[in-house]
Amino acid sequence: MMRKWKDDVLLCLIYLAAFFTEFLLIGILGYVFVKGFPQVSLSFLTNVTSVLQGTAGIAGNFVNTLYMVVMTLAVAVPFGIGAAIYLNEYARPGRVVRLIEFTTETLAGIPSILFGLFGMVFFGTTLGLGYSILTGALTLALMVLPLITKNTQEALKAVPEAYRSGAFGMGAGKWYMIRTILLPAAMPGIVTGILLSVGRILGESAALLFTAGSGYFLPRSFGGWFRKLSESGGTLTVQLYLSMSKAQYSVAFGIAAVLLCMVLGINFLVRMLAKKWDAV
Amino acid sequence: MAGDKGQRRMTQCKMMTEKLNVYYGKRHALKDVDIRIRSHAVTALIGPSGCGKSTFLKTLNRMNDLVGNVRIEGQVYLDGEDIYSTRMDVTRLRKRVGMVFQQPNPFPMTIYDNIAYGPRIHGIKGKEQLDGIVERSLRQAAIWEEVREGLYKSALGLSGGQKQRLCIARALAVEPEVLLMDEPTSALDPVSTLKVEELMTAFKQKYTIVIVTHNMQQAARISDDTVFFLEGELVESDTTARLFSHPADRRTRAYINGRFG
Ligand SMILES: Nc1ncnc2c1ncn2[C@@H]1O[C@H](COP(=O)(O)OP(=O)(O)OP(=O)(O)O)[C@@H](O)[C@H]1O
Ligand SMILES: [Mg+2]
Numbered sequence: 001m002m003r004k005w006k007d008d009v010l011l012c013l014i015y016l017a018a019f020f021t022e023f024l025l026i027g028i029l030g031y032v033f034v035k036g037f038p039q040v041s042l043s044f045l046t047n048v049t050s051v052l053q054g055t056a057g058i059a060g061n062f063v064n065t066l067y068m069v070v071m072t073l074a075v076a077v078p079f080g081i082g083a084a085i086y087l088n089e090y091a092r093p094g095r096v097v098r099l100i101e102f103t104t105e106t107l108a109g110i111p112s113i114l115f116g117l118f119g120m121v122f123f124g125t126t127l128g129l130g131y132s133i134l135t136g137a138l139t140l141a142l143m144v145l146p147l148i149t150k151n152t153q154e155a156l157k158a159v160p161e162a163y164r165s166g167a168f169g170m171g172a173g174k175w176y177m178i179r180t181i182l183l184p185a186a187m188p189g190i191v192t193g194i195l196l197s198v199g200r201i202l203g204e205s206a207a208l209l210f211t212a213g214s215g216y217f218l219p220r221s222f223g224g225w226f227r228k229l230s231e232s233g234g235t236l237t238v239q240l241y242l243s244m245s246k247a248q249y250s251v252a253f254g255i256a257a258v259l260l261c262m263v264l265g266i267n268f269l270v271r272m273l274a275k276k277w278d279a280v
Numbered sequence: 281m282a283g284d285k286g287q288r289r290m291t292q293c294k295m296m297t298e299k300l301n302v303y304y305g306k307r308h309a310l311k312d313v314d315i316r317i318r319s320h321a322v323t324a325l326i327g328p329s330g331c332g333k334s335t336f337l338k339t340l341n342r343m344n345d346l347v348g349n350v351r352i353e354g355q356v357y358l359d360g361e362d363i364y365s366t367r368m369d370v371t372r373l374r375k376r377v378g379m380v381f382q383q384p385n386p387f388p389m390t391i392y393d394n395i396a397y398g399p400r401i402h403g404i405k406g407k408e409q410l411d412g413i414v415e416r417s418l419r420q421a422a423i424w425e426e427v428r429e430g431l432y433k434s435a436l437g438l439s440g441g442q443k444q445r446l447c448i449a450r451a452l453a454v455e456p457e458v459l460l461m462d463e464p465t466s467a468l469d470p471v472s473t474l475k476v477e478e479l480m481t482a483f484k485q486k487y488t489i490v491i492v493t494h495n496m497q498q499a500a501r502i503s504d505d506t507v508f509f510l511e512g513e514l515v516e517s518d519t520t521a522r523l524f525s526h527p528a529d530r531r532t533r534a535y536i537n538g539r540f541g
Contacts, residue, residue, distance in 0.1 A: 167397070
């Protein structure tokens with residue numbers, strides 16, 4: 001009798017907690033969308049902010065964001081996957097591997113502003129890349145490297161030993177086995193790591209403010225699209241931060257709505273891929 | 281060796297070991313093993329758990345190379361050629377000496393790609409040629425009729441017995457000369473076991489087969505020669521008929537009568 005009563009109370013509390021969490025999420029999403037969507041017009045999406053013309057737009061920041069995502073991944077994905085393969089398949093288990101794994105985990109927990117500080121001094125000043133998308137991308141690559149390495153490594157660890165011996169028993173060389181068996185089998189984990197990284201890149205402001213800067217112009221000529229890498233460029237999130245600090249709240253909410261849409265899109269993609277892979 | 285006379289001298293020897301010693305770190309897993317494996321015969325390896333049967337099998341196609349702290353001494357010959365010599369190409373060796381594992385281990389890909397995996401390693405790329413190899417191998421492993429409709433389905437959807445026959449087909453696809461099988465039926469139901477046993481008997485025409493088994497009836501049913509191991513030592517090696525009817529060593533007699541192991 002007593003137990004039944006306790007169970008009911010507990011169940012009630014659990015429901016309450018679940019309801020509260022859900023409510024919070026929907027509340028925030030709803031608030032941002034209601035405040036933000038009126039801002040999001042075609043001209044907001046396709047124009048660049050200009051004091052002279054009196055327009056407000058985020059096209060430049062949107063392009064910067066794409067550049068940042070692509071460049072960061074271009075550096076971090078090969079290094080991350082390579083490191084994971086090395087750690088899991090080539091290195092002899094021992095102190096060195098444990099040290100590297102420990103370092104990777106620590107790296108994942110460092111506040112992003114520290115990456116910003118390091119990136120600004122090392123890539124910006126020492127390597128002379130200045131405030132540029134490249135400096136920002138290299139900085140973010142360091143930041144997301146652990147994410148990709150860790151996820152790839154976990155996926156590789158989950159591949160049954162029997163697949164490896166099966167392939168070797170057929171006469172496969174090590175690299176051939178990795179290419180044809182391991183990487184395909186680990187693909188879900190690799191993609192998860194990449195998508196989580198995209199999420200981090202989209203959400204980052206502190207590490208970018210002093211590395212990639214806050215430029216928001218679109219290139220004017222064909223060559224400009226290439227020069228862009230060495231020019232300052234603020235992502236959507238950086239622009240959101242700057243707009244807030246200038247009390248331009250309507251613009252800020254507009255950007256926030258666009259960002260949320262992108263993040264939701266990525267989450268949706270992750271779930272779809274997960275489902276597809278589970279089915280195999 | 282007890283059985284090295286009479287009819288055994290007449291037939292050709294496919295593989296042979298001389299003073300084979302294997303160590304895992306400090307553990308002495310195989311001690312001075314001398315074996316001759318007859319061509320086109322089924323040789324069964326028997327003995328209690330941990331006596332070194334799998335270890336011995338793996339030295340025959342150098343799968344032991346993959347173990348971290350292993351040390352191998354002595355010689356292993358395939359057609360008179362020392363397979364541990366530096367001139368030996370391991371990829372080619374494993375093409376000639378194929379392996380089937382205890383747990384069926386099809387790769388997470390289509391049935392077709394599983395069978396084509398080996399041929400592709402060895403440079404066969406043509407679609408028509410691969411199609412032919414896939415059909416021939418699946419037929420040889422007596423699984424063609426069951427999977428011909430679903431060649432492009434994942435191999436992971438097959439039953440345990442089908443998976444094992446698929447793995448046999450996969451090993452046959454590279455046309456090996458020797459087939460090593462480590463307890464290939466211990467994870468299978470009686471019907472699948474029977475099918476695999478029938479295959480092995482049929483394979484004798486083309487291949488030399490070495491099989492590890494814990495099942496005395498199986499060894500007696502399908503093998504021509506039997507080798508008995510105990511604690512890393514070869515105790516007795518003879519034709520199956522003689523070893524089971526007149527074991528020379530009392531430890532062999534005790535083992536086949538089920539008194540230990
Ligand atoms: N990778 C390894 N590292 C260390 N010791 C090993 C390794 N593999 C096998 N051994 C040891 O070598 C001995 C022989 O092992 P092996 O696997 O060859 O036995 P087995 O006869 O196949 O046994 P089972 O019938 O249980 O399969 C065992 O004592 C085992 O503990
Ligand atoms: Mg074994």
